[in-house]
Amino acid sequence: MSAKDTRIGSAIAAATCTLLGTTTTAPVVAEEAANWEFDSALLYYGESDGRVTDLSASILARRDFDDDRFLNLDLAVDTLTGASPSGAISTGAPQTFTSPSGDAVYTTAAGEIPFDDTFLDTRFALNVSWSQPFARLYTLTAGLGFSTEYDYQHMGANFGVTRDFNRRNTTLSAALAYSQDDIDPVGGAPIGFAQMLDVGDDSGKGGSESKDVLDLLLGVTQVLGRATVLRVNYSYSDSSGYLTDPYKFLSVVDPLTGDTLARTPGPGSQGPTGVYLYENRPDSRRKQSLFAELKHDFSGKVLGVSYRFATDDWSVDSHTLDARFRWPLGQSSYLEPHFRYYMQTAAEFYRFSLVDGQALPEFASADPRLADLDGITFGLKFGHKTASRNEWSARVELYRQTGSVASDQIIGNQAGRPQFPDLDAVIAQLSYRFKL
């Protein structure tokens, strides 16, 4: 038999062995059962003074497939109730407003900042994404998102790619996301600067609206050392369409006293007792942000610090500083204090109130969320890993938001009344992470 024949013979034998799989030798577990990992959470968000309360339940499921491919499913439900500031300001007399539906009225006592408490909304959100490697150093991710609530529908798609360099010490990421939102406000979307009318009168209201958003993200992640990793992201966002909040409005005030102009509802009708105009925002918004995050390990304790600077063409500039410190307790538990500081400057069209007799600006909003404001959060999280490597955790956070209005916007009697509706909220969350 020639050497060649022997080789061919052996090749056939080897091939057959492969096809037939393991022979009679001791079986070895070469396959790992495909696994599911779940991350579930129950969250309570509650503001003080009867303001917004939100209860939410979410579950994030991840299914690992062969060779670093995975599927992510994220389902969340939340219910929102409670009062939120409408943008109207406090005045010397009690105020009555028509509710967003146009079917009822609600009132605010004299000297108090008006809140609209007619909200009850339940939202469902689903996000699905798939991630897989591509040619060893690349990862591709594609996702779809959907959410729905009574007056708002969102649909989005995203696509991302990462590429590793420098023996996987450096990773470049790029992602693109596009979303289309449909807004169908209760009672119809008000025409910009339309006046709030009596119950049953919807002449100032329109129908449904939409907006679309394009997001671009570019990022670099760099390993700085055995125990340190840094990430820097630049993101750009372009929104266009209906960006106004259909439920927010501005008070029209007397140029000297600063008191809200009075109005009498029609005979036999219920309606507003003041002159209020629905807000009007630009139909486009371009935002940019620079975000940097650093994580460092101090012999088992991990410090995570991040900073984000954001700016946009509405002139809202913000700084966000976030720090977390994970302190292990024994082998299976940890404590993690958290601190966050947020600061923003007002949008250029933010107006505390509209002054009677002055020309109407092109855009205006009195939404406190567009004002100069600061937010501070203090939180503490506790987590525990069980024997089966599942993890329970609980966290409590306190959020305090304070804002201010530029003095050149305060007129007459407004100075002696509450201006910005400062916010105090509690966040409480229970989570359970488990594998199947």
Next chain:
Amino acid sequence: MRIIFPLLVIAFGLAGCTTLGVQPWEREVLAREDMQLDANPVDAALDDHIYFSKEASSGGRGFGGGGCGCN
């Protein structure tokens, strides 16, 4: 411009960092769950949703990188 300038500084700074990093076998700390940049996706998503509803800025976090560097 306020974004572009610091971005260029960081980009050039990091470009000079191409020799920065660790050996592939020195990633035991970076591989730990608590050292991942997306260590708590649920908390992050819930927080983002809260702050998005209460503040005028949102987003920026992103994805990818760090970890064990395996495969």
Next chain:
Amino acid sequence: MDPYPPDHRVARCERAPGSSALRRWFLFALLLAAVSVGSPMAGFAAEDTLDLAQYRGRVVVVDFWASWCTPCRRSIPWLNEMRAKYGDRGLVIIGVNVDKDRREAERFLKEVPAEFGIVYDPNGRLATSYQIEGMPSSLVFGRDGELAARHLGFQNANRPEYEVLLGKLLKVAPASAATDAAP
């Protein structure tokens, strides 16, 4: 008779010749340092050495793994399978563990047992000398001691191809020191 300088093989496969003489000297010095610090292969010293010359005539897979490396949970059972299948035909598998903390490696081995010898390389000296580019990595040496392949990472999809390579290398007659001409 030389102590099987790994670099010479690597130099042949991956780098332009020329600097190989200097590198060989440097790595010999490194190996000497490793020998003086650690104890001979068979022991459980803090840092072990790796002398592949004793395996000349057999096909050797040197697999670099760590407790924190997730794909290693799949690569080690598969290597166990290969050893079970081809061990009596001359396949030798050596696992090189790069964990800084030996206890982590031992904890991993309790869950994922390795049915082959483990060499401990906590300071990464062997990893450096074999120029490991990623985790996990395995180097496959033919019966003649030449580096036949480097595998970077471990993908389930690549197992059949990997096994075919081992089969091909094992086919070479043990007595022959010449490289097998491609069919």
